[in-house]
Amino acid sequence: MVQTFTYPECRLVAGDARKLAEARRRFCDQAVNEVRFAPDGVQAFAACRTTLKGEASVTGVGTFRGKEKRTITFGPSSRPGWWIRRTDLPEQLDTAVDIANLWTSARNLVLRSGSPHNYLRMVEHIIALKAGLGLDDVVLSTNSGDPPLFDQSSFPLVDAVEKVGIVETDRPVRWLTVKEPLAFAGTRGDFLLFLPDDGSRRLRLDVAIDWRTIIGKQRIVFDVTPDTFRYASYARTNATHRQYQLAKTVGWLFADTRNLGYDKNNILIHGRKRWYGTPRFPLANTDKFLEPVWHRATLDLLAALSLTGPDRFCGTVVSFRSGHTQDCDAVRALYRRNLLREA
Numbered sequence: 001m002v003q004t005f006t007y008p009e010c011r012l013v014a015g016d017a018r019k020l021a022e023a024r025r026r027f028c029d030q031a032v033n034e035v036r037f038a039p040d041g042v043q044a045f046a047a048c049r050t051t052l053k054g055e056a057s058v059t060g061v062g063t064f065r066g067k068e069k070r071t072i073t074f075g076p077s078s079r080p081g082w083w084i085r086r087t088d089l090p091e092q093l094d095t096a097v098d099i100a101n102l103w104t105s106a107r108n109l110v111l112r113s114g115s116p117h118n119y120l121r122m123v124e125h126i127i128a129l130k131a132g133l134g135l136d137d138v139v140l141s142t143n144s145g146d147p148p149l150f151d152q153s154s155f156p157l158v159d160a161v162e163k164v165g166i167v168e169t170d171r172p173v174r175w176l177t178v179k180e181p182l183a184f185a186g187t188r189g190d191f192l193l194f195l196p197d198d199g200s201r202r203l204r205l206d207v208a209i210d211w212r213t214i215i216g217k218q219r220i221v222f223d224v225t226p227d228t229f230r231y232a233s234y235a236r237t238n239a240t241h242r243q244y245q246l247a248k249t250v251g252w253l254f255a256d257t258r259n260l261g262y263d264k265n266n267i268l269i270h271g272r273k274r275w276y277g278t279p280r281f282p283l284a285n286t287d288k289f290l291e292p293v294w295h296r297a298t299l300d301l302l303a304a305l306s307l308t309g310p311d312r313f314c315g316t317v318v319s320f321r322s323g324h325t326q327d328c329d330a331v332r333a334l335y336r337r338n339l340l341r342e343a
Contacts, residue, residue: 013182014330030210045134045225058150083095084096086143088144125299153233198315203313205221209292235292237268
């Protein structure tokens with residue numbers, strides 16, 4: 001049975017109206033490959049703020065420094081929101097996980113405050129746990145700006161946090177949503193739509209990608225719940241074969257391509273007509289693997305939606321061919337233009 005989803009006209013916040021209309025036509029023509037909805041009336045997340053019972057540490061190879069091991073520790077916090085603590089820079093204050101502290105989103109998300117050295121790179125695969133698990137208050141400690149990388153993508157982080165235990169406090173949660181349907185159009189046939197919460201305080205994502213490689217067209221629609229996030233947390237970041245070869249040769253010369261920790265197990269490498277390695281999330285009765293779209297939705301887009309400081313975001317977000325920069329520009333615009341309200 002083919003499922004279709006329709007969305008209302010939206011006020012254009014950024015971009016060209018004609019390009020948006022054409023991109024929406026392409027999006028509507030793209031088939032939905034997988035749907036995962038939560039039962040009606042079931043609230044996926046705790047009614048009050050949550051934190052951790054204790055500390056949980058995870059160690060892996062450095063994303064940018066290769067063989068050097070890196071450790072991050074998730075700890076409980078009485079301060080609202082997520083805070084990044086560089087233990088090797090004790091003179092620096094903690095950095096709030098907030099759109100105001102986003103340094104760059106060019107290739108990955110980098111959060112920084114205070115000193116130029118007080119940063120953490122490629123935070124998206126870590127901070128996505130905030131929205132994905134409904135985990136509100138955390139101190140994230142690390143002794144490096146280079147995060148660890150894992151063969152199982154972000155699942156080791158999810159597993160560590162869930163094993164130590166997420167606990168509900170008596171502190172109230174503030175939910176945010178958009179005041180009206182909004183659209184952000186890009187320059188390459190990409191867009192984001194933000195639709196207001198319907199009263200359920202649920203976050204629903206409709207995410208489609210379209211690559212001119214073996215990845216091809218992929219689309220999923222789902223409600224964000226801890227179960228769905230745990231399922232999707234195995235989805236690795238992807239790179240073209242050319243990007244991978246660059247990182248392994250002259251890429252070490254340039255900060256943007258110095259991903260020395262990459263290998264054929266911890267990222268998904270794709271070419272025009274083949275995979276280099278074994279892709280995950282096979283789609284039944286097809287030759288399609290949905291790992292790229294699950295990664296895009298849960299470990300990239302959800303990371304941007306976690307940049308709401310101590311608050312939770314709810315409503316529906318539709319993404320077509322979007323990426324880090326458009327995600328973060330949209331979230332920043334929601335604040336700059338006073339487009340949010342309490343749900």
